Amino acid sequence: xxxxxxxxxxxxxxxxxxxxxxxxxxxxxxxxxxxxxxxxxxxxxxxxxxxxxxxxxxxxxxxxxxxxxxxxxxxxxxxxxxxxxxxxxxxxxxxxxxxxxxxxxxxxxxxxxxxx
Amino acid sequence: xxxxxxxxxxxxxxxxxxxxxxxxxxxxxxxxxxxxxxxxxxxxxxxxxxxxxxxxxxxxxxxxxxxxxxxxxxxxxxxxxxxxxxxxxxxxxxxxxxxxxxxxxxxxxxxxx
Numbered sequence: 001x002x003x004x005x006x007x008x009x010x011x012x013x014x015x016x017x018x019x020x021x022x023x024x025x026x027x028x029x030x031x032x033x034x035x036x037x038x039x040x041x042x043x044x045x046x047x048x049x050x051x052x053x054x055x056x057x058x059x060x061x062x063x064x065x066x067x068x069x070x071x072x073x074x075x076x077x078x079x080x081x082x083x084x085x086x087x088x089x090x091x092x093x094x095x096x097x098x099x100x101x102x103x104x105x106x107x108x109x110x111x112x113x114x115x116x
Numbered sequence: 117x118x119x120x121x122x123x124x125x126x127x128x129x130x131x132x133x134x135x136x137x138x139x140x141x142x143x144x145x146x147x148x149x150x151x152x153x154x155x156x157x158x159x160x161x162x163x164x165x166x167x168x169x170x171x172x173x174x175x176x177x178x179x180x181x182x183x184x185x186x187x188x189x190x191x192x193x194x195x196x197x198x199x200x201x202x203x204x205x206x207x208x209x210x211x212x213x214x215x216x217x218x219x220x221x222x223x224x225x226x227x228x229x
Contacts, residue, residue, distance in 0.1 A: 004159070031215060042120075042206050042219030043160070056216070091159060095215075103210065105217060107152070107160040 002026065004108035006092050012114045013082045021077045021111045025094030032075050033105060034067055035091040043091050049075060082115045089113070118143045120209050122220035130228045131199050137192040137223050139207030148210040149190040150217065151181055155203045163205075166190065177201070202227045 005024040013019050025032050031050055035043035036059075046059040051072035060067070064083075069075040079086055089112050093105035119142045129135055141147055148167050152160040164175025171183040181192045190207060204224045208217040 006159075033216070035217075040221075042208075042221050043217075044219070045216040048215050059216070093160075103215065104150075104162065104165060105210075106162070109157075109159040112157075 004092055004094050004106055006090075006108040006111050008111060009109060010112050010114075012116065014116055015082060015084060017082050017115075018078065018080045019082055019113065021079075021090050021113070023075045023077070023092030023094075023108060025073065025075070025092070026096075026106055029094035029096050029106075030072075031095040031097065031103060031105075032069055033093040033095070034075070034077050035093065036061075037089040037091055037110070039088070046077070046090075079113075082113075084115050087113055087115045118147075118209055118218045120207050120218050120220040122205075122207055122223050124223045125221070126224050126226065128226040128228060129197050132196050135192075135194045135197045135201070135225070137205050137207075137225070139190045139192065139220060140188050141190065141207075141209045142188065143209055146185075149181075149183060150208040150210065151175065151179070151190075151192050152206045152208060153177075153203045154206060154222075160206065163192070197225075197227055199227045199229060201225060 007022045034046040037043040047067045048056040049069040064080045066078045089110040091110045092108045095103040095105045097103040121140045150165045151163040166183045204222045206222045207220045210217050
């Protein structure tokens with residue numbers, strides 16, 4: 001079946017531009033996660049949705065980062081006024097289970113963002 | 117606080133040789149443990165996971181890992197490495213009642229022909 005898809009795969013932005021990154025989770029998956037992976041590092045948690053509810057946004061680095069999942073399926077991560085330090089790969093993952101379950105997260109291919 | 121340590125940043129092995137990638141975690145209760153592989157330009161692919169039960173778990177592509185509670189370790193092994201195994205490997209810990217994974221910094225595997 002179809003896995004997690006993300007678009008665009010690559011994005012080049014000029015410093016100060018706004019960007020929007022899209023994630024299509026596996027159909028029926030309740031939980032959706034965003035991670036940021038800097039070059040040479042492991043992914044770091046940004047935010048978590050259970051259906052349309054954003055239950056945790058503690059990993060978002062600043063108020064320039066905003067995520068939504070209005071219908072409990074597709075999610076968008078928006079970065080306003082991009083800065084060079086925002087350059088990274090942004091990974092989306094989805095999971096079938098609710099919080100507290102034995103959740104396995106399935107990852108998309110990521111969006112590589114380069115801010116010039 | 118939970119943490120994951122992958123002490124080896126780079127590992128080089130010859131094709132056909134055995135492989136062991138180390139992972140140590142810090143967490144007070146029984147963790148959920150995962151190994152993922154990431155090829156260049158790709159997302160993370162799940163190799164195997166440990167939730168409970170048998171401490172030796174089998175995964176895809178001939179990989180296995182052993183959970184050792186006394187050593188807080190979850191090392192990944194493969195008896196004979198193939199050139200296509202060259203990639204970056206990430207160990208991650210998850211916990212019951214939470215949802216976020218904590219990842220290690222990764223081990224980059226190079227395979228010599």
